[in-house]
Amino acid sequence: MIWAKEETMSREEMEALQLARLQETVKRVYEKVPSYRNKMERAGVKPEDIVTLEDLKKLPFVTKQDMRDNYPFGLFAVPKEELVRIHASSGTTGKPTVVGYTQNDIDVWTECVSRIAAMGGATSKDVAQICFGYGMFTGALGLHYGLENMGAVIVPSSSGNTEKQIMYMKDFETTLLVATPSYALRIAEVAKEMGIDPKKDLNIKIGLVGSELLTDAMRSEMHKLWGDEIIVTSNYGMSELMGPGVSGECEYLCGMHINEDYFLPEIIDPKTEEVLPPGEKGELVITCIKKEGIPLIRYRTKDVTRLIYEPCECGRCTVRMENLDGRTDDMIKIRGVNVFPSQIEEVILATQEIGPHYEIILERNNHADFMTIRVELLKETDSYRELEDIQKKIKNRLRVILGLDAKILLESPNTLQRFEGKAKRVRDLREGA
Numbered sequence: 001m002i003w004a005k006e007e008t009m010s011r012e013e014m015e016a017l018q019l020a021r022l023q024e025t026v027k028r029v030y031e032k033v034p035s036y037r038n039k040m041e042r043a044g045v046k047p048e049d050i051v052t053l054e055d056l057k058k059l060p061f062v063t064k065q066d067m068r069d070n071y072p073f074g075l076f077a078v079p080k081e082e083l084v085r086i087h088a089s090s091g092t093t094g095k096p097t098v099v100g101y102t103q104n105d106i107d108v109w110t111e112c113v114s115r116i117a118a119m120g121g122a123t124s125k126d127v128a129q130i131c132f133g134y135g136m137f138t139g140a141l142g143l144h145y146g147l148e149n150m151g152a153v154i155v156p157s158s159s160g161n162t163e164k165q166i167m168y169m170k171d172f173e174t175t176l177l178v179a180t181p182s183y184a185l186r187i188a189e190v191a192k193e194m195g196i197d198p199k200k201d202l203n204i205k206i207g208l209v210g211s212e213l214l215t216d217a218m219r220s221e222m223h224k225l226w227g228d229e230i231i232v233t234s235n236y237g238m239s240e241l242m243g244p245g246v247s248g249e250c251e252y253l254c255g256m257h258i259n260e261d262y263f264l265p266e267i268i269d270p271k272t273e274e275v276l277p278p279g280e281k282g283e284l285v286i287t288c289i290k291k292e293g294i295p296l297i298r299y300r301t302k303d304v305t306r307l308i309y310e311p312c313e314c315g316r317c318t319v320r321m322e323n324l325d326g327r328t329d330d331m332i333k334i335r336g337v338n339v340f341p342s343q344i345e346e347v348i349l350a351t352q353e354i355g356p357h358y359e360i361i362l363e364r365n366n367h368a369d370f371m372t373i374r375v376e377l378l379k380e381t382d383s384y385r386e387l388e389d390i391q392k393k394i395k396n397r398l399r400v401i402l403g404l405d406a407k408i409l410l411e412s413p414n415t416l417q418r419f420e421g422k423a424k425r426v427r428d429l430r431e432g433a
């Protein structure tokens with residue numbers, strides 16, 4: 001089901017709408033947000049210089065640092081009294097980034113999430129269990145409002161208390177699961193321990209997973225545990241832009257459709273900051289063109305992707321962004337090599353003898369970096385030979401894919417930490433890291 005008529009607009013109609021909204025937003029922030037006006041003045045650009053969508057590139061970028069420098073409300077375009085909600089990022093490094101929503105912003109957010117839920121197969125008949133932690137994090141409330149707006153039954157079970165989650169899931173006949181991929185795996189694992197087969201005894205048909213990257217390997221792992229028929233889609237967003245709802249995968253799983261009438265995407269070369277031609281891979285930059293509380297212009301997401309303009313079989317005409325290899329924020333640097341934990345995850349999940357849980361430990365000795373990866377055996381074994389073979393297999397694959405050596409520690413089944421929200425897979429013990 002296609003939720004909104006905007007998703008099937010022709011390119012010309014969409015661009016006309018985008019331009020009108022962009023002009024209005026630029027004029028508003030120029031008038032209402034001093035730090036924007038200063039930036040625009042330094043760049044020598046005025047609202048009336050935005051005549052075509054091409055002119056977007058004349059505008060200065062906004063970064064996460066700008067949000068921190070203006071903490072908490074410096075980038076807001078409305079007085080606090082006009083807001084109805086505030087969210088914030090966790091702020092593990094420095095001050096959190098704070099975002100505010102007017103009632104219109106909440107309505108737009110809800111609309112965007114309903115579209116993404118519809119892309120993932122959700123309907124008004126679904127019983128949707130939200131296993132994201134509720135709170136300042138935008139994931140849970142975003143999905144909550146979007147799915148409720150569709151007419152689905154919401155079970156706001158939040159994260160944690162996994163056995164109770166499974167009881168609700170069974171008794172309420174939950175059909176749709178909202179969780180991080182790692183928590184979805186955990187739920188299936190605990191269900192099995194309780195003697196419940198997620199494939200047969202539970203009713204889940206749709207997985208809307210987010211907040212963590214969904215790699216192809218992780219998607220297959222989800223199918224292994226929850227059944228081949230379930231539709232597992234990932235979606236993209238960040239609290240700075242709104243929360244979940246910026247883009248999402250449809251059932252054809254060929255990239256994530258961007259809600260372009262609200263989010264205007266560009267791809268830039270992160271070094272030269274030049275806009276790249278359509279189809280090229282680079283950093284995703286997003287301009288919010290219909291936001292009131294905190295409309296960010298040319299926000300540098302630090303995520304690397306490409307835009308796909310070819311029509312999609314689902315009938316939507318909105319541009320798609322290719323699924324990410326990793327979030328730049330999660331990237332680790334080992335001996336000068338940039339590595340996404342997701343690349344290591346692919347190798348681990350492709351190894352039959354071990355489970356999907358892992359931990360990456362980084363250490364530094366005599367100015368050299370060392371990586372240890374702890375993984376879990378699916379079955380205990382006393383055969384030294386067998387253990388050595390498994391270790392070798394993982395080591396060799398990592399060397400081919402990353403060009404790096406790692407020490408592989410094989411742990412007994414069920415020994416590594418499990419996560420109920422976003423998994424913490426990397427322990428960086430290097431000084432200054």
Ligand SMILES: [Zn+2]
Nearest residue numbers: 250312314316
């Ligand atoms: Zn599609």
